[in-house]
Amino acid sequence: MITLITDFGLKGPYVGEMKGAILTINPEAKIVDITHSITRHNILEGSFVMEQIVKYYPKNTIHVGVIDPGVGTSRKGLIIEGDHFLVVPDNGLATLPLKHIRPVSVYEIDLGKIKKIIGREISSTFHGRDVFGPVGALLDLGYEPSRLGTEMSLEDIIRLDLEPKQRNDSWILKVIYIDDFGNVVLNLEDYEEPNYVEVRGLRIPYRETYGEANIGELLALKGSHDYLEIAVNQGSAKDVLNVEVGDELEVKLL
């Protein structure tokens, strides 16, 4: 099984070409579209979505993630092997899913090897179709990662800094995701459930579910992703707080 997470959008041929490259190598591949609507070039958002996905798929699933602003430069391509496979550019995208797959080895994809196996030119602009998709298809066919790349150290993978920080009695947290409903997800997972959360001078009640707040009212909760989340019942916390993915917020748990 191969899952696909990209920022290609749904309008053009890109997603279809990538699936075609996979199905040409392995016509029996079971491809699962996760999303192709990651905000363009937003590695953090992509990493968050990949993290959620690895938690809900069977072991040995191959997760291909392509948010790749550095395509055509010298950034590496990676195969990370653990409970699942991650096939991604080496730009931080692996940071969050790595926490859940117990990685045992990592390989730098060797474009020469890929080109030789699939017998097709590799463009400098579209590695989703020419590299990452085909690598996913080859792993799905049972190819050993060592035939597709060169082993490297797990220490050398590029990671985003997503540790929650403390300053006096506050947390300095990062917005790691905002969903279509405007719910704001922060990088805090392990915490004692408070009565209130204070953000930008707003005292926000901490609840179990969205429906416990009045319609239009702010609430904080442990979201379905296990992170601290700020929401508005049937509204948008993103709009109320005016934040974007990547922004920092000073947060007190009271």
Next chain:
Amino acid sequence: MITLITDFGLKGPYVGEMKGAILTINPEAKIVDITHSITRHNILEGSFVMEQIVKYYPKNTIHVGVIDPGVGTSRKGLIIEGDHFLVVPDNGLATLPLKHIRPVSVYEIDLGKIKKIIGREISSTFHGRDVFGPVGALLDLGYEPSRLGTEMSLEDIIRLDLEPKQRNDSWILKVIYIDDFGNVVLNLEDYEEPNYVEVRGLRIPYRETYGEANIGELLALKGSHDYLEIAVNQGSAKDVLNVEVGDELEVKLL
């Protein structure tokens, strides 16, 4: 075969998580994405789309619909068994597809039974992933509905009031759907085809196809969904009439 109709949007991990929950239970499941772009919390729009879908799928297809503003409250989850299976929250979503599946029995989903079978916690915020998807996967594996819930009366299902009403020589009709093209679908199915339709003082010619009107001109027709529809050839009747799903219109057939 399992079809999915939700309001989760295509941007985030939600759809992918729900498919993962299904594929973890049944890796061979054939999942068909219908749409994940139902207007958020719009049960009527979701019900209309489910109705159209059940008409075009083979018998015994399992249709999982999740438009679920009441998640986390005491609203029931349903398995409705007939020519097809419907797996939905009990909030009116089943109203229109019910007309086409000749229902024979209905079960209230028992969260305790589900949790025991799948061995995973059930969140209070995301029953698409934790309840409705898994129930679909289990039905697809051949589980009897009685193992997943408790039988209840078909009479007790919550239904939307979608009967067309008459007032003097007019119909009081509801906008039950507006498609991406701006075509406006009304809740009138059985009628003698008129020469004109009168809405808000506009006398609109009744036609066979969109192309029989001039470009930019209003027309009425029996749409491909078998309901009375108001359209603009290569334009948007929604914009001309300024209506939303759920609005009422007084309509004369002349």
Next chain:
Amino acid sequence: MITLITDFGLKGPYVGEMKGAILTINPEAKIVDITHSITRHNILEGSFVMEQIVKYYPKNTIHVGVIDPGVGTSRKGLIIEGDHFLVVPDNGLATLPLKHIRPVSVYEIDLGKIKKIIGREISSTFHGRDVFGPVGALLDLGYEPSRLGTEMSLEDIIRLDLEPKQRNDSWILKVIYIDDFGNVVLNLEDYEEPNYVEVRGLRIPYRETYGEANIGELLALKGSHDYLEIAVNQGSAKDVLNVEVGDELEVKLL
């Protein structure tokens, strides 16, 4: 394998109904969604996407394309047989994919034959569901095209005029595609790589990859689709040049 390219949008039941019509005829069909977000009625954009797709799928794939503003009129439906099958309305949509499939024969779809085989009425408003999808499913089951239509001459297919034109020392080129990133694709494939491209008085450097230009800067390159492309590194050339698909541009290669 059946690929689907339409302008139906992702919000409504249309895509789901079309897949249902296919899966009712052939429950084992492997359907690959390419895109359903072609700009409404934009045949040129659809033709470009179909061209890219046929290049990346295995031989004998059945490509069903439905951008069909003339549905319900006398426009023909086509089955084009070559290295791949194209199933499309006869409105120019086949123009660009035809270049890659070495066509050997073409059939005008016979609605009477289709209706007899599938035993279902054919609407005048939705041939994606009632004609093109079912024809794809029947070809996938191994039906000979001659059972579904009447042979006609390849010469008689309607084609868009997409030959690049020369005027003095300039090319008069057409914008055949603009992707989600705002990259502008022009109908010039075979050319000697220049140092600069001049468009609307702008002297644009010609590069190998997007990343070779500074962020926000215009560049020209041979895009991953093999056509001349104008782009802005991490920005939108569409916005800078203010163009739409179908527009003409006078272009000098320097």
